[in-house]
Amino acid sequence: xxxxxxxxxxxxxxxxxxxxxxxxxxxxxxxxxxxxxxxxxxxxxxxxxxxxxxxxxxxxxxxxxxxxxxxxxxxxxxxxxxxxxxxxxxxxxxxxxxxxxxxxxxxxxxxxxxxxxxxxxxxxxxxxxxxxxxxxxxxxx
Amino acid sequence: xxxxxxxxxxxxxxxxxxxxxxxxxxxxxxxxxxxxxxxxxxxxxxxxxxxxxxxxxxxxxxxxxxxxxxxxxxxxxxxxxxxxxxxxxxxxxxxxxxxxxxxxxxxxxxxxxxxxxxxxxxxxxxxxxxxxxxxxxxxx
Numbered sequence: 001x002x003x004x005x006x007x008x009x010x011x012x013x014x015x016x017x018x019x020x021x022x023x024x025x026x027x028x029x030x031x032x033x034x035x036x037x038x039x040x041x042x043x044x045x046x047x048x049x050x051x052x053x054x055x056x057x058x059x060x061x062x063x064x065x066x067x068x069x070x071x072x073x074x075x076x077x078x079x080x081x082x083x084x085x086x087x088x089x090x091x092x093x094x095x096x097x098x099x100x101x102x103x104x105x106x107x108x109x110x111x112x113x114x115x116x117x118x119x120x121x122x123x124x125x126x127x128x129x130x131x132x133x134x135x136x137x138x139x140x141x
Numbered sequence: 142x143x144x145x146x147x148x149x150x151x152x153x154x155x156x157x158x159x160x161x162x163x164x165x166x167x168x169x170x171x172x173x174x175x176x177x178x179x180x181x182x183x184x185x186x187x188x189x190x191x192x193x194x195x196x197x198x199x200x201x202x203x204x205x206x207x208x209x210x211x212x213x214x215x216x217x218x219x220x221x222x223x224x225x226x227x228x229x230x231x232x233x234x235x236x237x238x239x240x241x242x243x244x245x246x247x248x249x250x251x252x253x254x255x256x257x258x259x260x261x262x263x264x265x266x267x268x269x270x271x272x273x274x275x276x277x278x279x280x281x
Contacts, residue, residue, distance in 0.1 A: 056148045057166075057168065057205050057263070058148075058165075058166050058167055058168050058204075058205050059147065059148055059149070059150040059151050059152070059167045059168065059169070059170075060148070060150075060151050060163070060165070060167070061148065061149050061151075061236075061237075064151065064163050064165045064166075064211075064238075065148070066165075066166060066205055066207075140165075140207075140210075
């Protein structure tokens, strides 16, 4: 029993994505606080992991107690503009399948939301969709 | 004045009644203590009168189920003890875990256990108990 290590949870989430997108066909992936210069007309993925609220699950103050920690993974999928959404949704399916109701190392992923097409992409010159996955982890003190 | 929040509480239990230990993962507990009364009204009385009689208690402990959590299995499974001699001991704490302080302790019997699994929720266990014998209150 120990306080949750949020960096371990982050690494679990991001490592799972990095491993999948390293498989063929490999797709570059970028995370929070990383510089990235995408190749024009290529596909790439941005993964943003954030932690949200926590709540008491059980009694016991600072020992023999449990908390629920929730968070959100936002996955922005960028692909070539002007060629339809198919290639983008293929990547979206890979990502969705990666997290859909999965329990990895104590991190429970909910049913993903999306891919949702964005009318105004965050990166100009690309077609963008977004997959959002909420997750929770139980902290046992 | 010091108010107490529910998450400060805890429950200790020992099925054999020798050495209470924390149950990890309790979410709530409640205890209702009841005193029976005897009617002492006499012929000719205008108003009823009573004296206190036998005291008993009952309540519920709710757990966030974790098969590996210390103390949970013994607590949950005590309900299947046949011919239960009421040798199990309980101590319910409003805060802390110091025996005899901010707590109510007693021997008792777990009379029913309910475990429920629902989509979108944690698996929780609810155990009802009744007290047997002396109820010691340290809620001062």
